[in-house]
Amino acid sequence: MKTLIIIKEKDYAWLRPIFTGIHPLLVPICNKPFIEFLIDFAILAGSDALRILSDGPLSDVEEYCDNGSRWGIAISYGSIKSSDETLLIMEKNHRYCAGERVLLMNGFVFIEYDKQHNYTALFAELPDGEILGCNKGSLSLRGTPGERPKVAGALPLSLVELDSLEVYYRLSMEILSFGESPYVIPGYSNEAYCHIGRNVVISKSAEIRKPVIIGNNVQIMADSIIGPLAVIGSNVIIDKASTVTDSIVLEKTYIGEQLEVQNRIAAGNILIEPESGISIAMDDPHLLTGIKKSGSAEILFQSVVHRLFALFLITVLLIPFLLLSPILKFQRKWKKSTGSYYINDAGKTLALTTTSINRQSLPGSIAAALSLDRFGLLFNVLSGQLAIIGSTPIAAKTDNSVPLLEMGSWYKAGVFSYAEAEEWPANGDERAIVERYFAVHGNPLLDIAMTIKAFFNLIHEIHTP
Amino acid sequence: MIIKENVCNNITTINLWGTLDATTAPTLRNFKSAAAPADPVVINMSDVDFLDSSGLGALVGLTREKREQGGEVTLACMNNKVRKVFEITQVYRLFDIYDDVEAATINAEKKQTRL
Incomplete structure (x- = not known):
């Protein structure tokens, strides 16, 4: 058996303002994307192939589901017009539908099922036609059934209109x-x-x-x-x-x-x-x-602790830096670039020289593991311009507009970031969440612990394929 | 780009082979079909191995021209690469897309009979 999922933009328009940026088929229901419930049901029904058809974009769904190998079912995608009726959609997918029974899931509906039930046997017994229907969609079978015995009892299935x-x-x-x-x-x-x-x-x-x-x-x-x-x-x-x-x-x-x-x-x-x-x-x-701003004494203490720890790191990393950087420079695997970055929530900018190390060679790999690309930035901590750990520096915009959403009162650019310490994605909203958290709960000693954690996470990251 | 045309029951099937890009798009744009202007056209895309914006422009141009003359263009057998271009550009909204040339032809025939 094969499955066709037909979903039209008008059926899920209500979802757009709430789940902005998420394709309706990927909206989580109990932390599971909606499409996965449909895929699970198609598999339970005995399908070995599934095609998702929509009159809207499907690229996000395709990126998530890919070819379906994760579920052991072949997933393909197709486009329809919003005016297309089911019969025409079947004709448009004639090659896919030919020769096998097709389970049609039409509309933005949730299928209530039970994973313990044998739907493969049930659907084999069911004749062609609509199994379940509601205002917003239906579940039906098309194709050539083998036998058509009467199905006794109520179906262990129901549809919920997601409207x-x-x-x-x-x-x-x-x-x-x-x-x-x-x-x-x-x-x-x-x-x-x-x-x-x-x-x-x-x-x-x-x-x-x-x-x-x-x-x-x-x-x-x-x-x-x-x-x-x-x-x-x-x-x-x-x-x-x-x-x-x-x-x-x-x-x-x-x-x-x-x-x-x-x-x-x-x-x-x-x-x-x-x-x-x-x-x-x-x-x-x-x-x-x-978020309460720290008092001046607290800020001073934090700044002293950060500077002392930066001094400690400079002392520890100086010899590896002096040994490895000339080699990497000679191999052209040590690249510097200068850019303007915001360093605090007031929108103050600073020209920072960032280094990128090509990790393909052994010296490059060691240098990257030791975070030697951050070595130069440690001197900015000594001068009080950067924190040893804080927010990932945000590049300054050329039009001088400060990205307010990203730079709240917690923002203080650091050599290492809290996101790196906590192994959270180092960009976007997720990074902002963890940075806000430490803005409330952070203290100078915790900062040192987090810096060490970030340092070791970076080593781990380099050595993990 | 190789273009071959079959006419059967007033339905023209244009088979495309190869790459449809900036260099080959003019070939399709300048292609003179033997079919009557109002006759439906099915374009078999199964052997198109690459499509870029120029190629897409040629397809859209061909369709617009056909529609102005009262005809219709249907696309069939798109491979995954080509489908992704249609998906990114959302051009799929303009076309009827079939996964089978035969089904596309039958449907075009039905439409013509209804007219």
């Missing part, structure tokens, strides 16, 4: 409520009602109340309460003494200290009430309330 945020929220909560989930849910699950992803840090005093689903790279800080009925997306930080119940926290969201999120969908800086669809965009992009 509003309320339905999306209700569906997520429903999936969460299953002890033994009928779907394959990402994350480890040693006990019922609980799925936890990779690289999740949960403070000892935090409380997890089932049912709950937690994504990858999540930090749950002290005294926070997660659940019951909480979906926490990937790359989320729940700060101290916050409570998340009956809610969905979408990925890359920061829930600040002492916040109570109940019956809401939190997406970046937007809090949405699912029933009414009313949303509030927070002034602070990550729900972070009031």
Whole structure:
């Protein structure tokens, strides 16, 4: 059997303002992209090939699903016109559909199924035609069936029209409520009602109340309460003494200290009430309330500690630098470039000379592992222009417009970045989240520990293929 | 770029071979079809191994010209490379795209009969 997924732009237009930049087929439902539920069902139904057809762009979906080898099913893609009827779509995919039965998933609908059920046998018995239908879509079989015995009993299937945020929220909560989930849910699950992803840090005093689903790279800080009925997306930080119940926290969201999120969908800086669809965009992009500027004595102490540690690193790295840099310069594997970078939140700029090392040779590999490309920047720490660890320096714009969203009050350019220390992606929103976190929780001694961590992470990075 | 044309039941099938880029696009643009102006055309793209913006421009130009004359152009058998160009440029919105020449021809025939 083969499967055709037909999805039209008009069916998912409502999703666009909420999940900006995410293709509707990749919108996470309980931390699993929607398309994966459809792929799982196609496999359960006995399909060995699947084609996704849309009148809109599919490049993001194609990038995510590729040829389907991850699921062991051949995935292909095609384009249709928004006016095309199902029959014409079948004709347009005549070669794909020829000779085999075709399962048609039409519309932006969620198929409620049970992974324990044998759908392959069930569909083999079903005659051609519509299996299930609703206003927004249908599930049907086309092709030449072998036999047509009558199917006894109700079908262990149903369709949910994904046409509003309320339905999306209700569906997520429903999936969460299953002890033994009928779907394959990402994350480890040693006990019922609980799925936890990779690289999740949960403070000892935090409380997890089932049912709950937690994504990858999540930090749950002290005294926070997660659940019951909480979906926490990937790359989320729940700060101290916050409570998340009956809610969905979408990925890359920061829930600040002492916040109570109940019956809401939190997406970046937007809090949405699912029933009414009313949303509030927070002034602070990550729900972070009031980053307090350190006092002058604290700043002085931090600056002294940073300078001392920079001096220590200069002393340690001086000999490797003197030995390796001439060799690499001679081999033309040591390239310098100068650019203007913002160094603080006031938008002050500084011309920094950055070095890139070609790591193809042994000296290059050693130099990169020892972070010798940052050696010159350590002198900027001595002069107080850079921090030893802080934000990734942002290149200054030629039109002098400061990228305000990226440069909040926490911004202080550093030789190493907190993102490197925490092995978070060193660009974009994810980097900003971790930098904001340390702006609130950082202190000079923690900075030294984080610098050492970043230093060793870079060594590890170089030696990992 | 090799262009071959078959006419059957007033349906013209144009088979393209090779690369459709800046150097070969004029060949397609200047191609004079033996078909009547209002007759539908199916372009078999299965052997087009490369397509760039000039090639795409030639295809769009051909289609526009055909539509002005009351005809229609249907594309068939796009390989993955070509499909990606259509995807990036969103030109797929302009064409009826089939995965099979025969099905495209039958459908063009049906449309013509209806007219």
